[in-house]
Amino acid sequence: MRAWLFTGANRPLELIEREIPRPEGDAVLVAVRGSGLCHSDVGRMDGTLTPYMPKPPPIVLGHEIAGEVLRAGPDVRAFAPGDRVVASGTLAFCPGGDADGGYATHCLLPERCLLPLPDGVSFVQGAAATDAGQTSHAALMRAGELQPGQRIGIVGLGGLGMTAARIAVLAGAEVHAAEPRREAWDAASTMGVASVTADVVDLAPLALDLIVDFAGFGTTTAGAIRAVRPGGLVVQVGLGKTEALVPTMDLVGKGVTLRGSGGGTPADTAAVLAHMARGDLSIAASSIGFEEIPQGLQRLAEGGVVGRIVAEI
Structure with a gap:
């Protein structure tokens, strides 16, 4: 072999x-x-x-x-x-x-x-399916406790993020995404994603129930905490960086839950x-x-x- x-x-x-x-x-x-x-x-x-x-x-x-x-x-x-x-x-x-x-x-x-x-x-x-699928499904359905009718955000439309977006649509969620690479926007639309923006903080007006960060570059983690609705949930999957500065005022003041999910x-x-x-x-x-x-x-x-x-x- x-x-x-x-x-x-x-x-x-x-x-x-x-x-x-x-x-x-x-x-x-x-x-x-x-x-x-x-x-x-x-x-x-x-x-x-x-x-x-x-x-x-x-x-x-x-x-x-x-x-x-x-x-x-x-x-x-x-x-x-x-x-x-x-x-x-x-x-x-x-x-x-x-x-x-x-x-x-x-x-x-x-x-x-x-x-x-x-x-x-x-x-x-x-x-x-064994990783892009499995990890995405677990982040949404287990860590994210996704329910039909929720408004959710996906950060990063790479292999995992794009797959997660489609799984979330199939689960009955209204899906929005943040991805700076505009070449991925059209593909997201065909998956049923309602809107795409370049920066996760731009999703704040949508008052999302759940945001899953598949990028994990620190700024994306912080941005997700700032963008999710009060009492909302942020699930961290991406490990673009192994450490991040967390905006504790937003985390505490809004009562946001931050949860990790891998595999x-x-x-x-x-x-x-x-x-x-x-x-x-x-x-x-x-x-x-x-x-x-x-x-x-x-x-x-x-x-x-x-x-x-x-x-x-």
Whole structure:
């Protein structure tokens, strides 16, 4: 098998070859068909998020995986060779966390991480569902406690934010967004977003019940607290910066709740896959080859990527 190995912060990924692992116990060997590239891996590579990794390098990154089961360990009950699957869960026990991930041709995963991939959903969409979908769904429906009829704001219309906007529309919310890149505005409109502005503070007149910040650059966090209605909720997802100055006068004076949300659960991924299977949701994604994974991560680091990047393997 081939894989891109992460050996440490500020070092390029190394292309390696190793023996294909044999699954034991409840492990499942998956032939990776789609591997999504995530900005969190950029943070691991540039040192921003490296100290927060459950397992230090060397490790194969990549936690957005869709593929086919090749072999199953003797304790596996739910999956068999040939099954189409995605890997879901939190980074603490799934790929890219404490085990080698999906920037590889093959991946060894615990059965508890896997979900069936519906026949009508492509490997590219399945890979995107495991993070852009899962994280967005959890931020809205779990941390955000979204209810039909609410007016909500989405900060940042990247892969997660755009997906969240569509999920919120499907959940019956009136959705507004803040995104400085105007090339994303038309796409947001086709998703059902009611309005888009360049700065989150411009959403203040709308008296939004909930604002979810998928950017996380400090100023966006502060802006969300200032823009949400009194007694409203701000959910922080983005980690553009790992620290932020919070306007405590607005937080306290308005009685705003600030809540963090990262990752999600298999139930969140399953809900996203159900939307996809019904044709309600498609995550904007561009495809690259396995050899292009380092260049794809560099594109993410430089910014300007609309939607997700998924390596087809």
